[in-house]
Amino acid sequence: MNSRAAIFDAFGTVVRIGHRTNPYRQLLREGIKQGRRPHPGDAHLIMTLNLDLQGVAKHLGIHPSQSRMDEIETDLQAELDSIEAYPDAIKAIAMLQERGVALGICSNLAKPYGAAVKRLFPSMDAYAFSYEVGAAKPDPRIYKALLEIIGARPGQSAGATAPVVWMVGDSTRCDRDGARAVGIEGHYLDRSGASAIQNLEQFSDLMLERPLL
Template structure:
């Protein structure tokens, strides 16, 4: 394939992993349903495209969350955040790609607390970071991909998308004219092998 100018990485399942999940947002949505709010297909979009904490998010959904439940969910989030860690090949691969002159970006669908954690643990290798709650849009919405192009003043064909989601990180980027690579961590795949044609000397 033609060498890309910009390589865009997904975060969770690609560069970082959660050691143990507590599903805090599922707990919030369960309470909202029990409190009379009807679930919507747009709920995940709302969670990941609003720059708010749990208490404010409940208000976005039209509810005032009880203090005890708020504390439980916040504790679950803190627990998850403390289990987040980089894959061993993340930093070496990013450094190598940077040394070869590629522009690097991070693009992830996630709620605000997880974005703050990502910024704290990832190296300063990225030329730009696109987090759904900051952009106000999630993958696979076209807007979040177009924001990347605008930031780098490039065309779709200049971008390589790398991620673990077959649709959001591969199928949709390819349909828009980008290149894409799927990484399957559950099959012991690593970044250096997958991007070998880009990072080989």
């Protein structure tokens, strides 16, 4: 088991969407046209179903015309193709890998986006995506799924063998507080400069400076 592990959120943290087309929002609008009322849990459902766009449409009872579905699929692909890595994420992750830190990505996202994240960061030790786990942050199950893969049990061990597990992301609720609730040292990333961690190189430096117990 590695003595250190770093967990990253995906969107807004290690990757960003360059060209937003909002395909799932388009799909839900098609549902409204057909008389389906939006539900507060729609976004959560979309991110916890292990289904592609057409599978989600069928599950939600939304049936666009084939031509309209093709348009939404095209927009989805355009959005996926525009996803890119933050330069500081590439540098920070390389720095941590050189120091032997176990690395993971834990993210709430719909199924088509998982492959894009893995394409940009293929060498992570673990991934925990909401659509695979069936639970979304801040549900403890998604963090625990990733911890199980990397073999870390923060907050449950004591002494010199206890792993140091940190997490960072752009949501205080999901990436700071949700992580801390399961014993991970969660940190908030604010790229606007309003918090202590403004980029991922700062996060990596801070983690590596912390002495092991």
